[in-house]
Amino acid sequence: MPLRHHRFIRAIALSLLTAGGGLVACGAPDAVNVYSARQEALIKPLLDQFTEETGIAINLVTGDGDALLARLRNEGDNSPADLFLTSDAGKLYRAQADDLLQPVTSTTLQSAAPAYLRSDENYWYGLSMRARVLVYAPERVDPAELSDYASLADPVWRGRICVRSSGNIYNQSLVAGMLANDGVDATATWLEGFVANFARTPQGGDRDQIKAVAAGQCDIALVNSYYLGGMLQSDDAAERAAAQQVTLFWPNQSGRGVHINISGAGITRSASKPEQARQLIEFMLREESQRWYAEVNNEYPVREDVEPSALLQTWGPFKADELNVSELGRLNAEAVKAMDRAGWQ
Amino acid sequence: MVISAAVVAVPVTVIAASLLGPYSAAWRHLFDTVLLDYVVNSLLLMLGVGAGTMLLGVSTAWLTAHCEFPGRRLFSWALLLPMAMPAYIIAYTYTGLLDVAGPVQSGLREHFDWQHGDYWFPEIRSLGGAVCMLSLVLYPYVYLLTRVAFVDQSAALGEASRSLGTSAVQTFFRVTLPMARPAIAAGVSLALMETLADYGTVAYFGVSAFTTGIFRTWYGLGELQTAAQLAACLLLFVIALFALERRSRARLRFHRLGAGRSTRRIRLQGWRAIAAMAAALLVLTAGFLLPAAQLAGWAAQHYESAFTTAFLTLLGNSFLLAALASLCCLLLALLLGYGKRAHPGRLEAVTTRVASMGYAVPGTVIAVGVMIPFAWADNSLDHWLRQSFGVSPGLLISGTLGALVFAYVVRFLAVSLQSVEAGLTRIRADIDEAARSLGHTPLGVLRRIHLPLLRGSLLTALLLVFVDVLKELPTTLILRPFNFNTLAVRAHELASDERLAEAALPALAIVLIGLIPVILLTRSMSKATVDP
Numbered sequence: 001m002p003l004r005h006h007r008f009i010r011a012i013a014l015s016l017l018t019a020g021g022g023l024v025a026c027g028a029p030d031a032v033n034v035y036s037a038r039q040e041a042l043i044k045p046l047l048d049q050f051t052e053e054t055g056i057a058i059n060l061v062t063g064d065g066d067a068l069l070a071r072l073r074n075e076g077d078n079s080p081a082d083l084f085l086t087s088d089a090g091k092l093y094r095a096q097a098d099d100l101l102q103p104v105t106s107t108t109l110q111s112a113a114p115a116y117l118r119s120d121e122n123y124w125y126g127l128s129m130r131a132r133v134l135v136y137a138p139e140r141v142d143p144a145e146l147s148d149y150a151s152l153a154d155p156v157w158r159g160r161i162c163v164r165s166s167g168n169i170y171n172q173s174l175v176a177g178m179l180a181n182d183g184v185d186a187t188a189t190w191l192e193g194f195v196a197n198f199a200r201t202p203q204g205g206d207r208d209q210i211k212a213v214a215a216g217q218c219d220i221a222l223v224n225s226y227y228l229g230g231m232l233q234s235d236d237a238a239e240r241a242a243a244q245q246v247t248l249f250w251p252n253q254s255g256r257g258v259h260i261n262i263s264g265a266g267i268t269r270s271a272s273k274p275e276q277a278r279q280l281i282e283f284m285l286r287e288e289s290q291r292w293y294a295e296v297n298n299e300y301p302v303r304e305d306v307e308p309s310a311l312l313q314t315w316g317p318f319k320a321d322e323l324n325v326s327e328l329g330r331l332n333a334e335a336v337k338a339m340d341r342a343g344w345q
Numbered sequence: 346m347v348i349s350a351a352v353v354a355v356p357v358t359v360i361a362a363s364l365l366g367p368y369s370a371a372w373r374h375l376f377d378t379v380l381l382d383y384v385v386n387s388l389l390l391m392l393g394v395g396a397g398t399m400l401l402g403v404s405t406a407w408l409t410a411h412c413e414f415p416g417r418r419l420f421s422w423a424l425l426l427p428m429a430m431p432a433y434i435i436a437y438t439y440t441g442l443l444d445v446a447g448p449v450q451s452g453l454r455e456h457f458d459w460q461h462g463d464y465w466f467p468e469i470r471s472l473g474g475a476v477c478m479l480s481l482v483l484y485p486y487v488y489l490l491t492r493v494a495f496v497d498q499s500a501a502l503g504e505a506s507r508s509l510g511t512s513a514v515q516t517f518f519r520v521t522l523p524m525a526r527p528a529i530a531a532g533v534s535l536a537l538m539e540t541l542a543d544y545g546t547v548a549y550f551g552v553s554a555f556t557t558g559i560f561r562t563w564y565g566l567g568e569l570q571t572a573a574q575l576a577a578c579l580l581l582f583v584i585a586l587f588a589l590e591r592r593s594r595a596r597l598r599f600h601r602l603g604a605g606r607s608t609r610r611i612r613l614q615g616w617r618a619i620a621a622m623a624a625a626l627l628v629l630t631a632g633f634l635l636p637a638a639q640l641a642g643w644a645a646q647h648y649e650s651a652f653t654t655a656f657l658t659l660l661g662n663s664f665l666l667a668a669l670a671s672l673c674c675l676l677l678a679l680l681l682g683y684g685k686r687a688h689p690g691r692l693e694a695v696t697t698r699v700a701s702m703g704y705a706v707p708g709t710v711i712a713v714g715v716m717i718p719f720a721w722a723d724n725s726l727d728h729w730l731r732q733s734f735g736v737s738p739g740l741l742i743s744g745t746l747g748a749l750v751f752a753y754v755v756r757f758l759a760v761s762l763q764s765v766e767a768g769l770t771r772i773r774a775d776i777d778e779a780a781r782s783l784g785h786t787p788l789g790v791l792r793r794i795h796l797p798l799l800r801g802s803l804l805t806a807l808l809l810v811f812v813d814v815l816k817e818l819p820t821t822l823i824l825r826p827f828n829f830n831t832l833a834v835r836a837h838e839l840a841s842d843e844r845l846a847e848a849a850l851p852a853l854a855i856v857l858i859g860l861i862p863v864i865l866l867t868r869s870m871s872k873a874t875v876d877p
Contacts, residue, residue: 033827039838040830059827061744062838066564067823070713074720078727078740080827094567165551167561203470203551204440205843211446215454216461227843235646236846242446336565340378345553 031057032276035072036085037065038263042297043085050283056276065091072100072268082271083280085127087263088169090176092124093329101266104278112285113302116322117262124266126325127284128293129300131318132174132259134249135228136220137213146220148252149178149259153193161194162209162218165202166339170224173328174259175335180327181256184338191342202345207231207239214242221246229298229311250318257319261328262302350681350696356714356755357702361580363573371562371571379558387555389472390479390547391537397480398536401628402487403529407517410495413610414621421492422863424625427632428485428809429859431816433545434836434852436478437845438636440549441643443469470550478550479540481632486539486809487532490767493801494528495521497771513611527770530590531763535809537586538705538759541579544819555579556707569713576710583705584698637856643849652850659851663815663831664858666746670753671761671810677754678761678806682769701759708756708819715752715824719743749824756820757813761806768802812859832858 036043040062047058061068065086072079072095084101086092095101096119103122110122117126134146145156152161164171178187199218209221210228231243250258265284267277283289290301295309307313408414409421427435443449443466450466453459468474498521506516522529547554555575563572613621681697703711723740731737742748772795780790796803818833825834832851839848 039842041838061825061827061829062834063822064564064709066567066569067709067712067819070569071716071823074713074716075740075743076720076724078724078737080740080744165548167548167557167565169564172565200468201471201551204444204549207843208440208444208446211444215446215451217445230842230844234846236643238446238448239846333566333568336561337374337378340374345551 031059032082032273032280033059033080034061034083034085034280035068035081035268036060036062037068037091038062038085038087043293045296046284046289046293047280049289050280053283054276054279056279058280066094069095069098069100072270073098075270077270079268079270080272081268082273082277083265084124084268085263085265088173088328089126089262089264089325090169090173090329090332092119092264092266093326093332095266095268096121096123096326097329100269102269102271102274104267104274104281106278106282108282109278109285112282114304114322116324117260117302118264119266119326120324124264125281125285126262126264126302127281128263128290128297129302129320130170130261130263131225131250131300131320132170132222132261133225133228134220134251135210135213135223135246136249137216137245138247140216140219143247143249146249146251148255149174150182150190152197152220152222153190155193155197157197157220159197159199160219161197162199162212162221163202164204164206164209166336166344170206170261171222171344172332172335172339173261174222175339176328176331177259177321177323179331179334179338180323181321184334188338188342191338191344195342195344210246211239211242214245220249225312225315226298229309232311233298248315250316252321253319256323257321260320260325262325263299347684347693347696349677350684350693350700353677353700353703353755353758354696355718356711356752357580357699357706359714359717360573360706360710361577363570364577367570368574369568369571371566371568372574374566375558375562375571375575379553382553383555383558386472386553387541390475390552390554391540393473393476394479394483394540395533395537397476398484398487399529399533401480401484401632402532403491403522403525405484405625405628406488406492406495407521408621408625410492411517411521411610412613412621414613414618416622416625417610420622420625420629422868423629423633424488425485425808425863426629426856426860427482428489429812429816429856429863430482430633430636431545431818431833431836431852431855432479432482432539432543433549433840434640434848434855435482435632435636436475436546436549437840437848438639439474439478440469441639441845442635443467472550472552475546475550475552475554478546479536479543483536483539484628484632486535487529489805489809490528490532490535490764491525493764493805494525494767494771497801498524526594528767530594531767534587534590535704535760535763538583541583541705542707544707544709559707559710573710573713576706580702580705583702587698637853640849640853640856643846644853647847647850656850656854659830659832659835660854660858662829663833663855666750666753666821666831667811667814667858669746670750670757670814671807673750673754674757674761674810675765675803675806677758678765679803681758681762682765685766686769686774697762700755701762703755704757704759706756708817709823711756712752712820712823715748715755715820716743719748744824744826746826746829749821749826752820752824753810753814753817756817757810760809760813764802764806764809765799768799772798808862811862815859816855 040060047060051057069091072081072084084095101123105122109125113125118124136146175187206223206227209223210231212218213221225248228243228248231239234240252258265281267274271277284293287303287306290303290306294301298312300308300312405424409417441447445461453464502520503516506520511519544556544560547557559572559575562568562575685693685697719742723743726741727737727739776794777790780794785793816833818837821831822834832855836848836851
């Protein structure tokens with residue numbers, strides 16, 4: 001055997017040894033354990049600040065909301081998780097429905113988050129708001145033609161709308177919101193007209209829809225507003241240019257208001273440190289934290305006394321749909337079925 | 346041997362057990378609406394990727410194994426590089442280049458003063474696009490396994506064929522190719538299993554494939570049980586498919602004729618040499634150079650903010666997991682491969698087959714299959730200890746690196762097993778017997794005869810799993826311990842937030858670490874396989 005091969009084996013043996021060490025090293029023992037569907041970059045700095053102020057360490061694992069939920073469910077009463085953080089209301093609703101969360105009564109929390117952005121039994125609280133808005137190409141669309149989501153089913157938009165796949169949670173919650181507000185039949189009719197207006201088979205992410213409007217493939221697109229914010233602040237010149245070619249429109253302003261989803265958090269039933277976990281949620285709902293937490297991802301703070309970022313203020317104030325966001329979770333499966341029936345891929 | 350295979354088979358069995366019921370109303374809905382789409386699209390995807398990987402893999406393997414042209418040595422390892430590229434990442438890079446807002450189409454519009462709709466351009470985010478992307482990153486499986494088989498083929502065979510008056514082309518189709526069939530089948534089945542398990546690419550391209558359906562049912566409808574049943578159906582399909590392939594070559598034996606000289610390469614001259622170079626370069630460019638260049642361009646924009654000490658930890662973690670898991674897979678594959686050779690019984694065959702099914706299941710689903718038995722064992726142990734001794738240790742295995750490595754073994758055993766078995770089938774049983782009759786112990790036979798003959802296959806097994814683990818995402822994401830991230834996790838977090846440019850640095854790093862074993866092992870392999 002050549003010498004090189006021996007070296008390789010030795011390298012592997014060495015890494016095996018380090019692995020043994022690594023097994024022990026993960027996770028501080030007296031920490032608050034967080035399962036987060038919101039990605040690390042958007043929470044870690046805030047968690048670090050919490051540790052600095054309170055001395056309470058935090059262990060973090062991130063992942064898909066439903067996958068983390070499955071982990072939580074399987075681990076049962078022995079789950080190490082204290083706090084479950086998500087990037088949509090539906091997962092919190094599901095966790096509550098599966099009996100994986102415990103209620104937290106805290107006047108601080110209740111006064112910080114408006115009633116429609118938290119569970120009515122205090123199982124979880126919204127931490128930031130995300131709005132599903134329209135963007136349009138100003139040279140091809142007169143904003144006077146735009147009004148609410150319902151009008152997007154109008155034949156005048158045939159072949160002019162871009163939207164991503166119905167597998168996307170924010171499309172699902174938009175339809176769930178419609179089911180709650182307008183009922184099954186009206187939503188089914190709307191879906192049929194809306195799907196008929198697609199400029200192309202749904203594909204890509206929200207940024208891709210904005211780029212397609214800028215490139216002229218479609219005239220309007222349905223996206224979450226923070227993606228437009230992210231593109232306007234992008235390091236990539238082409239992305240910035242595309243974002244500058246479109247204009248944001250707040251739909252439903254004369255009706256119930258723009259569709260809102262949240263990122264939020266709840267304390268797990270199995271939590272061994274519920275007290276510290278509550279402190280952490282309270283910390284995240286403090287004014288300073290709210291400002292950072294919302295701004296880092298171009299979202300809106302849930303606290304009404306905290307101003308949104310300078311960029312977001314240029315889009316002006318808006319009226320939000322005050323349907324309790326737990327309805328979005330309750331009707332999510334119904335929404336998916338309705339979209340399947342309408343042929344929204 | 347049966348026991349270790351059975352342990353690895355547990356997660357797949359857990360998924361399959363979901364078929365016992367209960368069946369929810371969601372099935373009715375799926376039947377009525379989208380199920381047919383899922384099935385048809387996945388079949389088309391498989392057909393396309395099967396044909397694509399075979400075309401790219403076999404042709405490049407033949408060129409580098411049987412022909413001599415300038416740059417052959419370089420190409421023979423460089424053609425493996427696309428393997429280190431996660432499929433969803435290559436999908437992002439090509440979309441960045443070719444979609445309606447990308448530089449190519451924007452350039453066309455600007456140059457010819459066209460509007461959108463004035464011209465035809467292939468849609469990258471489509472079924473065809475997905476076939477191209479997956480073929481480009483998966484052909485190395487076929488290439489690697491087939492090439493080992495080509496190089497191992499005795500020269501005498503080809504020469505005998507030529508002396509009987511067949512042309513070089515006929516010899517390729519009648520002798521070389523049929524002799525390499527087990528290796529090609531192994532490579533293509535790996536590519537197809539990975540295709541069926543892929544979620545990232547089809548989801549981004551908006552192709553309603555079977556995996557899309559599994560996740561939609563789980564995440565969208567909140568029906569994990571139905572999703573598991575869908576995954577189990579997928580498993581049954583894969584088992585049937587491979588059983589069919591095995592049966593079709595059940596009566597054939599593929600042994601090398603003695604030691605033999607290896608084939609003398611055909612020396613290509615003039616335009617033939619240029620054509621060979623161009624073909625190899627084209628595949629390499631499309632599968633690696635172009636997307637890597639796009640990634641490097643993006644990474645350059647973010648180099649300073651992203652390259653920190655935390656990034657080095659990510660590098661270390663990824664490398665560590667890949668090394669650990671590839672070694673575990675290899676050892677187990679050897680155990681199972683030899684077990685089957687020594688006792689070719691039904692039970693052994695079935696457990697081994699089931700144990701290696703994990704490769705065809707989407708990672709997140711297999712992760713749930715791993716989680717359920719571990720959490721059950723942990724909770725039972727905790728319960729028992731509390732009852733008997735009044736201590737509660739909590740969860741001991743769940744959420745550790747051990748559980749994660751086990752999950753990798755479940756998921757990637759097929760990869761190491763395929764190449765170990767492909768190697769073993771080429772060693773005739775009577776060689777063992779001859780060696781034993783000359784007084785060698787079984788261990789001696791293994792060391793003196795099998796190891797030298799198998800070296801190429803073993804290194805291949807190690808390399809394939811190493812690279813697979815490096816880019817593995819869904820299982821890592823859900824099973825990893827607290828505060829433990831890998832390059833793939835970081836790339837995914839950024840990409841899922843549609844910050845592709847920032848995802849480029851970790852993605853590029855995956856590709857670069859993937860290079861290390863590719864280079865080390867191919868150099869070592871070229872020595873092992875009598876390469877002049």
